[in-house]
Structure formats: structure tokens, C-alpha cells
Amino acid sequence: MRILVYGAGVLGSYLAHVLVRGGNEVTVLARGKRAVQLKTNGLVIRHYFQRRNTVDEVNVIQELTTDDLYDLIFVVMKYNDFPSVLSILAENQSSNIVLVGNNADALGMRNENSRKK
Numbered sequence: 001m002r003i004l005v006y007g008a009g010v011l012g013s014y015l016a017h018v019l020v021r022g023g024n025e026v027t028v029l030a031r032g033k034r035a036v037q038l039k040t041n042g043l044v045i046r047h048y049f050q051r052r053n054t055v056d057e058v059n060v061i062q063e064l065t066t067d068d069l070y071d072l073i074f075v076v077m078k079y080n081d082f083p084s085v086l087s088i089l090a091e092n093q094s095s096n097i098v099l100v101g102n103n104a105d106a107l108g109m110r111n112e113n114s115r116k117k
Contacts, residue, residue: 001025004061004070004094006085008034011100012076017045020056027059027070035062066091076100 001024005016008030020026020043030038037044043056061068073094075085079101089097 001071002069003027004029004064004068004073005076006064006073006089007076008038009076012074013043014045015074015076015100016043016058017054017056020058025059026056027061029061029064031062035060064088064092066093068092068094070094071096073097074100 003019003024004027005012005019006029008016008028012028016026016028028038028043038058038060041055043058045054045056047054071094073089073092073096075082075089075097077085077100082099082101
């Protein structure tokens with residue numbers, strides 16, 4: 001399955017790790033220093049309780065374009081950051097988008113940013 005994880009913080013990185021280990025083709029959208037880290041070192045997860053590190057290779061992009069097509073997009077970020085990406089997601093052709101955050105108002109976001117047909 002071709003999956004995009006939009007956000008490369010702690011939760012997004014761990015989600016990408018699990019998805020890669022599950023045999024999926026995973027792309028991570030990251031910017032700035034985090035994008036450089038992922039491209040240079042791969043997705044490094046420190047498993048503190050197991051006292052080991054894992055490194056996964058992921059594709060890294062810094063922006064989502066209209067033509068980028070994924071089977072599934074996970075948007076993993078703080079709730080108050082969602083409005084900054086909703087119009088970008090609405091323009092993309094991917095059909096399956098899961099918002100992962102806290103205290104999300106899904107109905108309000110849908111009504112405010114629905115696709116214009």
C-alpha cells in the first residue's frame with residue numbers, strides 16, 4: 001500500500017516505522033532539519049525499553065502536490081495546525097485521509113474546507 005505520513009514528529013515517525021515494518025511503501029512529509037535528518041540517516045527510532053535503535057528507509061517529500069496519489073494519507077499533527085493543511089489536502093486527488101490529532105472538530109473542518117465541485 002502506498003501511504004503518506006504528513007508530519008514527522010514523534011507520533012508521525014512512529015506511525016511511519018510501524019507502516020514500513022508492515023510492508024508498506026511509506027513517504028513522510030517533513031520540512032527543515034527533520035527532512036534533512038530523514039534523508040541523511042533514515043527514520044531512526046529509539047526503543048528505550050528494548051535498548052535498541054531501528055532505522056527504516058522512507059521516501060521524504062517537503063510538500064504535497066495535487067498530483068501526488070496515495071492509497072492512504074495520515075495527517076499527524078497538533079489540532080491547531082490542521083487548518084494550515086486542509087486546503088492542500090482538499091486539492092490532492094487521494095481519497096482516503098485520516099486526521100490524527102487531539103480534540104479535532106471533524107465536522108467543522110469538513111464544512112469549512114469541503115471540496116468545491
